[in-house]
């Protein structure tokens with residue numbers, strides 16, 4: 001008899017709790033005893049009302065913030081017990097971030113900014129991937145411009161391309177379409193969805209937008225720091241209904 005076990009999770013948490021200002025007279029329990037496994041190659045949306053703990057959970061899962069108690073995993077690495085230096089290494093080797101801050105280098109062109117992480121790591125640029133990402137994000141015409149010659153939305157797209165060009169195993173995206181026009185936002189969501197299906201990248205995205213969540217194959221709903229719903233194949237209507245009931 002062959003016993004097949006589930007493949008190890010790409011990342012996840014076990015009884016993770018994050019308390020801000022724990023020693024004050026007003027501690028804030030931002031994430032409350034969350035245990036979740038994220039399957040490799042899946043695309044997960046994290047939704048919930050403002051202040052429900054979405055960003056905090058994602059930051060702890062990504063190793064950008066430490067849990068107060070419990071564990072956060074990237075693959076087999078337990079970020080809660082690893083020394084900071086090794087957490088940084090796991091992040092660098094396995095994780096990509098699509099956040100709203102750009103941090104582009106002003107003296108480099110858009111193209112040079114995008115490939116910088118690869119050059120710093122001494123890795124080759126995959127020209128086909130570079131082309132596919134920059135085409136998806138509509139950056140083709142802008143690649144030789146410096147950040148100061150780009151609009152805010154274009155700068156954000158350059159930062160997104162930079163996060164994806166290393167083809168990270170796990171991509172964390174915090175409201176990635178927030179500052180994009182709807183056409184570019186849709187192109188980015190389609191790219192992320194394809195990256196999970198075709199390249200086995202694991203995508204975790206915080207979003208307020210039920211239409212964006214519909215690109216994911218799973219949606220976790222947070223309320224007061226706890227997961228209150230776990231929806232397979234979310235649709236915009238379903239998510240709107242669930243969020244509506246939460247107020």
Ligand SMILES: Nc1ncnc2c1ncn2[C@@H]1O[C@H](COP(=O)(O)OP(=O)(O)OP(=O)(O)O)[C@@H](O)[C@H]1O
Nearest residue numbers: 020021028030048049050051052053054055056057
């Ligand atoms: N650095 C901090 N110090 C103290 N409290 C914090 C800190 N960061 C977040 N919080 C609190 O933790 C709770 C969860 O915040 P978090 O930003 O994770 O929520 P969110 O669901 O991402 O919210 P939003 O949708 O508004 O971005 C909130 O009550 C927030 O006020």
